[in-house]
Amino acid sequence: MRHLMHRHLGKAVAGAAVALTGTAAMVAITLPSDAGATGGTDPRSRPAAAAPGRDQGPPPPGVVEKAPAEGQRGRGRDPLTDDELRRAQDLALAPTRRGAAADVTGRPGPERLTTDLAELTPAETGLADPPRRALVSFYDYKSDSYLTKTVNLTTSKVESTDTQHGVQPPPSHAEAVEAARLLIAAPLGSGLRQDYRDATGHDLTGPDPLSVTGFVYRGRAEGDAPGALGDCGEHRCIRLFIKVKNGRWIDTRRFVIDLSARTVARLG
Template structure:
């Protein structure tokens, strides 16, 4: 009986100690959380990852079927720098419609969660996105002639068997034709890239005469 009382007393003391420790830890964590509370981003701050995701979802809501079909692509999201509304956090989402060759820019008010402005233009070509560069490289690899050359060059540069376009070092620039003849003249209206491909040994694949037409999903050869 005495031993049982002693064990009970020790157990009770243990509970009290644990409870006190929990209160101490809880209070300490609470003060740390208060000290590390995230600061609301100011107008001039870069967009956070959460804001980019929010703007992407809102700007894409009206084009989901075309996005799923690949006709429209979201290029990127940037902070809106309109100083007339510097009291609000806004983002510009750039989308490109390859079916009609139109650039669509939707401005999202992040606080309200709505699109507050949309502009549509033809003949305006912003820099390519990383996804477009990979898409262009995929079209290059799918070409029966140029794809074979690219794979052989990759293997010869010590890269082994080329798995996909994602294995390549890529850089794309918008191609604007200037007096070109042949199919490359379509790039006056289409979205076209000059693609630069870096191989594993640091050399570059010779793509100087190639233009990737993302609108037509074709490779054009410049006539020199």
């Protein structure tokens, strides 16, 4: 029995020795080749860490690239350049026409509305460098007419002129401001003046403190148009959205300003 126990004990000790030998071999294989006696890696191989609490400073400022310089003349379907806009408007306003028309304030020359790049003709669509044309539109308050001129910017000539009566395109900002000026000065503008005083504590004497947007009123084309409102459509009439700058809206939608006759009327 004692001999048997010694045999088992010897096997256990031998097995433990083999296990320890295998573990040591595994450790020797898996340890890094540059590990020292302390088991650590070389500190020089580690990335440097930022000192705690040290201010790294603000990021470098962003750089905004300048827009490329705009040439005097665009190409193809490029938008009209500032120089082309000026040239188109000057060419469309012939000197003889300036004295024969009036703008929204009554000064000589028609009221400028829009200047847009004109469409190409079918024969020009395949050209490498097609001619540049502009459509310039005006409203003449002396004759209550809507004018559209086609200006060839390549040849510097007005190619065509179209005159229409009873056509009312959307008003310009200058027209909306003039309409607000007329409404403020009119007896019917007393409510607007009072609302402005209630909102700001100041008197309203002109349109400068207001943000104004105008939209066309076409008279009988929109329904019942009693009295002087019946001229709207042939006359240049607009209604207004009015807001105190950085403040409240003031409802003026029931008022119609006839810019042709320079009068103010009320709907309903």
